[in-house]
């Protein structure tokens with residue numbers, strides 16, 4: 700199981716979660732941050748510091764359609780080629796080295812601005 704970043708992060712992208720993640724698995728997209736579900740060690744540190752309360756454990760998405768959508772979407776950020784790219788990101792093994800990813804999933808890219 701993994702932790703997931705939900706819709707509250709879109710256009711807010713606080714970096715507290717990135718700063719506390721012990722395995723550097725929170726990646727910065729254009730409008731939102733994404734947790735790599737393969738690299739996450741399920742420690743919960745990010746959930747505690749997010750000022751937007753955007754982060755939740757995937758197991759708590761069961762009865763919430765929007766949260767379920769973001770569970771799939773966080774995984775898709777790494778598993779599918781992002782717009783403008785030929786290859787998926789995969790599991791880069793560290794967000795700092797990869798740096799800012801200048802793209803989002805189609806779901807987030809098309810999400811209405813607040």
Ligand code: SF4
Nearest residue numbers: 720739740742743745
């Ligand atoms: Fe990183 Fe822990 Fe959050 Fe997973 S649960 S993204 S390992 S801080």
